[in-house]
Amino acid sequence: MIKQALLGEFLHEAESTRKLLKAIPDSALDFKPSDINWTTAQLASHISEVYNWYEGTFNLDVFDMGTYKYDKGDISKAENIVAKFEENVAKAQKVLENWDESTAMNEWKMEMDGNSLFPPMPKIQVVRAFLFNHLYHHRGELVVYLRSTGNKVPGMYGPTADDKF
Template identity: 45%
Template sequence: MTLLQALQTEFENEVNSTRRLLQAVPEKDLSYKPSPISWTMGELAQHIATIYYWYAGTLGQDVYDVAADRPERGSPNDIAATLQFFENNVEKARAALQQSTEESLAGNWTMKVGDRTVLGPMTRSVVARGFLFNHIYHHRGEMIVYLRATGNKVPGMYGPTYEDGLGK
């Protein structure tokens, strides 16, 4: 299996886990935040959905200026809008992965915010793993903490969860 095939397979498996997690976010708790400097649950859900938007810019451009690429996210207080934003971004991300090649993954990539370089240059394969995949996993972990802190059920993503009877 090539690196690209491995990334595509992981992407498809993990999209399903992310979808289950975002679907578990209840409207009633969208304003919850664990500390004054934290995002609300709605903002965190929206950020997770936004990372999928970044796949196209990351995989399709040598220099990606996130300041110049502002997606329409909708309100973080509307979980249905966030879920739709997520689904639209997954389709764009999937297309970007399908258009990628082993050669393009070996190419250099840089992220800028305006004139300021914030990541890179580094190979696109390193960026795909660190900035895209691992970034989503990090924020999904945060979301699990938010869900548990508000008394909500955490969906199984890699098997049964505590709420499913594991560990009881």
């Protein structure tokens, strides 16, 4: 039951993420709002990478960031970022579909070099915060990046100012 609810949200939000990533023109990839921010390409790559964390979150009780291999792929073109997203989202969907939801309340933690990066918490809380809400936060940032570069933003929860009524 939990899995079906998460899967419904996952599929809906993956489509919204897809629309947003496809709205990025190559001309905006190097934009960053300040010296401390990522470029559009780096931010979009990070959004795509979140889907690569499903295996370590759903199927492990300890996610070791010390051994995790970040694979952003070639971020020099927006289409490459979308392709990496498609690869990662397909894997994430399979992980979610095959997840044993009886583990939802298992204690989960993230470590690096034996040190806990976050306090341990129930896996379902990690799924909602670390995977889902984290992604939505970064999508919001990407919307600001697109607007700041004069680009249109696709509707994700209804029409945007760019849509004709």
